[in-house]
Amino acid sequence: MRDDFLKAYDRQLRGEGEVGGAVRAERHGPLWWAEFDDGWGFVTYADAAAVPGAEVDALVAETVAHFRDATSVERFEWKTRGHDLPADLGERLVAHGLVADEEETVMIGxxxxxxxxxxxxxxxxxxxxxxxxxxxxxxxxxxxxxxxxxxxxxxxxxxxxxxxxxxxxxxxxxxxxxxxxxxxxxxxxxxxxxxxxxxxxxxxxxxxxxxxxxxxxxxxxxxxxxxxxxxxxxxxxxxxxxxxxxxxxxxxxxxxxxxxxxxx
Missing domain, CATH: 3.40.630.30 (Gcn5-related N-acetyltransferase (GNAT))
Incomplete structure (x- = not known):
């Protein structure tokens, strides 16, 4: 059951499914960059293997530059999941100045x-x-x-x-x-x-x-x-x-x- 739920979650709720309510959204390689009406920016992608480890540092740097220079948002969130790849994604994000918030559990029923x-x-x-x-x-x-x-x-x-x-x-x-x-x-x-x-x-x-x-x-x-x-x-x-x-x-x-x- 858990595996079926996770497959449905990755297939249906990641990427485009997360930015439908955004006031602006665009693709950047495997990423989605979005801005919402509460003044927040948001970053996500469609599946756990979408961001190759060799490219992730460049993508993070480009994302920071985009929200800093091309938007007026005061903050943005890069949403990670526990089964995301590369396994050291969190460490790479921190190295680019992002700060981890509280971990939550994804529940499905x-x-x-x-x-x-x-x-x-x-x-x-x-x-x-x-x-x-x-x-x-x-x-x-x-x-x-x-x-x-x-x-x-x-x-x-x-x-x-x-x-x-x-x-x-x-x-x-x-x-x-x-x-x-x-x-x-x-x-x-x-x-x-x-x-x-x-x-x-x-x-x-x-x-x-x-x-x-x-x-x-x-x-x-x-x-x-x-x-x-x-x-x-x-x-x-x-x-x-x-x-x-x-x-x-x-x-x-x-x-x-x-x-x-x-x-x-």
Missing amino acids: EAAALAVAVELPAGVVVRRAGVGGGLADDVRRARAMQDEVFGRGPGRSLEAAVAELTDTDEAQLWLAEAGGAVVSAGRLVRVPGTEFAGLWGGATLAGWRGRGIYRALTSARAAAALDLGVRYLQSDCTAMSRPILERSGLVAVTTTTPYLWERS
Whole structure:
């Protein structure tokens, strides 16, 4: 199962599948260079053997020069995976001034196996943002909760986040509320042209963890994914989220480590 999931991931989600939402994207040899509306740049490629070791140093130098001289981004991310080649890719990126961020685990599961009933604590309700509440207000409150959990500062604008969720089912935000307060939230984003949807931005307030709320949120998003005709669900998760997603039925297939460059 893991090998089948990994093959589907490499075939469908790498390269072009990762830059579909970019405001600008271009090919450079085996690489994709992209810029997103949150001011970030992004670098990826289609498969684990796409960047030969003898060429990678030149490609990294060319990538740094591109984002430094031909764009206005303040930072870019080169997304690596644990099964990437060359094996010393991370060391080569560091040698060119990039810094490794936190390693995450790539998790994949069948949507049909994840859409199961999960009992919620009394008083907790799971719903899609904009259904039973105003969309912009739901997004604002969910972002405030996620910022509290992750400690993040300003990033993508509220307007851009709301626009992504407007007039389409392809991107959805789901909330868990207790007493009118958002205690957990996460997005479902279908990847066009693939069998996948991503589970992104999942977070639960510390005082509400361990009660099955995030598993219920995952189940709700899995059911919504099935309605969209999705087969697989994928998430890049932290060590905190991995056990929850494993209990929900997702399988660890590889790791991913972002290497970050920032304009000095």
